[in-house]
Amino acid sequence: MAIITISRGSYSKGKEVAEKAAERLGYQCLSRDVILEASGLYHIPEIKLVKAIHDAPSVLERLSGGRSAYIAYYKSALTRLVKKDNIVYHGLAGHLLLKGVPHVIKVRIIADLSDRVRHEMTQEGVSEEEARSMILKDDQERRKWTMSLYGADPWDSALYDFVIHIQRFTVSNAVDFVCDAARLDQFKTTAESQQKMDDLALASQVKAALVTISVEVAVTSDYGNVLVFTGPEGRLVRKLREKIKTLSKEIQGINNIEVHPGAVVPPDAI
């Protein structure tokens, strides 16, 4: 009764650990499904979404917030899927996208660079030099991506509950650790933690619905009481107010929704 996010680099065996842990715990394993869900929900071509959330944003995109809409769609899709609970997710930035939910276990799987290079060489049929360069480039891209969006370095172990280095520990050992952790009391889903998850999903859905008006909005939800934070009063706020009138009907679970222009945005707002 938990949600497990597995963060991994390429060829780190994270996918294998995720699939095996999900199988043993009887959980659903999610990765690409989230992209399909987001693509279906918000009518965005899959390829566009993959590019938007996978590649690090350009300087221009960073300034214009061009990626924010796609991230909001992705987060909305992800939270919709994982709130059902009993999930192992090994896709993009789960530990960051599901921050603040008590029953989420955040795991990072890493592997030796030499092992990863070997796998890349076999897989892609390239030289060692080329393989090393590709992996490092990929890691660098991930790092830039998370840094630009969340200001966090994926290699910072403080972001995770635990980090497993697949070298002396085998995949099987890692699966054991993950499954044991899932059975611990502190990661069990409680009514309160499920409420937090539901609120996160609701706030994410509201944000995804509002990003077309402004990417600058921040949203919180407390037991279905949704607050939309934005800049001072103006045309944008009027548009947001107009939009939220219909949202209560479109999105299930909204008890009350208000726009608070110019208010201090709480740190847990998304």
Add this chain to the structure above:
Amino acid sequence: MEVSILNAEMILVMAMIFLAVLLFITEWLRVDVVAILMMVTLPLLHLVTPREAFVGLSSNAVVSIIAVIIIGAGLDKTGLINKLVGPIVRVAGKSPSRIVVAISLAIAVISSFMQNIGAAALFLPAIQRISKALKISISKLLMPVGFSAILGGTITLVGSSPLILLNDLLIPFKLQPFGLFDVTPIGLGLVVSGILCFIFFGRFILPQGSQESDSAGEGINSESLELLPEIGDAYELRTPDDFTHYREPVRVEDLRRRYLVNIVATTEPPDYKLFSPPLDTIIRSGVDLLVFGRDKDVKRMAEKEEVILKEGVEVFKDDVAAHTSGTVEAVVRPRSPIEGKSLKQISLRDRFQVAPLAIYREGEIYRAEIGDLALRVGDAIVLHGTWKRLQLLQGEGSLLFTTPVDVEIMRPEKATFAALWLCVALLMILVFKIQLSVCLMTGALGMVVTRVLSIDEAYQSVDWRTVFLLAGLIPLGIATEKTGTAAWIAHSVLAAIGTVKPIILLAIIGVLTSAFTLVISNVGATVLLVPLVINMAVAANTDPRMAALVVGLAASNSFILPTHQVNAFYMGPGRYRSTDFLKAGGLISIVFIVVMIGMIYVVYGV
């Protein structure tokens, strides 16, 4: 009385009457000022002696009215009137006709013992609440109720100023005074016929505004009152004995954040009540909670937090009573020291023990996380608290209260004394036949002595406009009588109408009085007409007492124009136009005269 020839004095008196009527109609001066003008001018013109000019102030009628106002205030202060209103609403249910009947009967009974305007004022908030809750247009309720208040004044001899005055006016003619309940059968007939008119013809004579259009037509203040349902109502809940077991502590602010439900008070074992508890107060097991919120939110909270929602407010019943606490709107004034600060920063809860429920800003309602919003000039904060605390906050001056908070402090514990003194006064009137003013003043004094209300409150409750209006018109009546003007008019009118049957004469007097009472006050009409009609009746061999009674009763037949105090009072809230009074009042006025003459014929065999 000898018939005299029209002389200069009479012309002067008629000129004064004409001036009074003219001033009443044109309203160049307020009615009570007109009365004082008469009080001063008549002795200057040597039409009355200086002593007679002010005799009105010590008259039985004026003193009785002062005493009745004080008794009414005492009954109101102890909540006796409120207690009467509650069951009426419960009995009437949701049918507009039944509500009209129930409230009309109740107000008729109440106004038969107290000032009509007082009863009308007392019922207005209750009627507004019923209108809003049951979505019945207020214009369909107020006019029938207002008319019933006026008609109810004819049930007893102390119900309306003209009837209180009546016995005084009979004294110069050495006629037998009327008993307290002598008019009751006629009064009841008038009330019943009035209510029946509205039940059968209401849809034709009353404006058919819808509840929605009512609110659309209101101003800014009323608009925000319309939004108050968004704030919700008071509910009482109880936490089970195992509420705190196996769960994270639940704080007052948690409930507010999660359900938008405001905890206004909690009980603290053994029997202490904590009002406006600090936001970090942990909710304990086995305590009662008084909350303010929307029905759906409170129910959601009760279900999710597993607390018991009670049927009604029990433990905090006295604390939520309208006389103890209330919900008001206060606006952040320009240059207020709290401008730019948040509610959390100014900690209204801790300093004044009032609970902020919502903020209205530029047409938007903010209910969630209002503690963090930086306040701006013009923000209207909806607050709940006891009147005492709200008055303290008002005194601080940072907020402008748009809802009055100077609500009188009620004394429900004195209800027995209030009822007792009313009974004493009635007993003195009915059994011991002591003069009305003495009986009523005894009741009023009793209430002051037993601290139902303080003497200052008693003075404050007296409406000096009514007192001077009454007292000022009495010398005009004296002058009319003394100079022979009344007799002259009586004989002139009588000569003009020729010899008629007593019943026809009474009907004519009824119509004449009704016409007079529309343009001058009912008291003025009575004072002017009673001496006149007594002379007319004597000349026409009709019972002069009945003629005087017709004047006393018909002086309440003031429905065609909104000139009666009650009609004027209800015109605004009911959004009536003069034509509405013309239509409904026209029918009621005709029915009034027919029923009054019919009842006098049946009861007194005239």
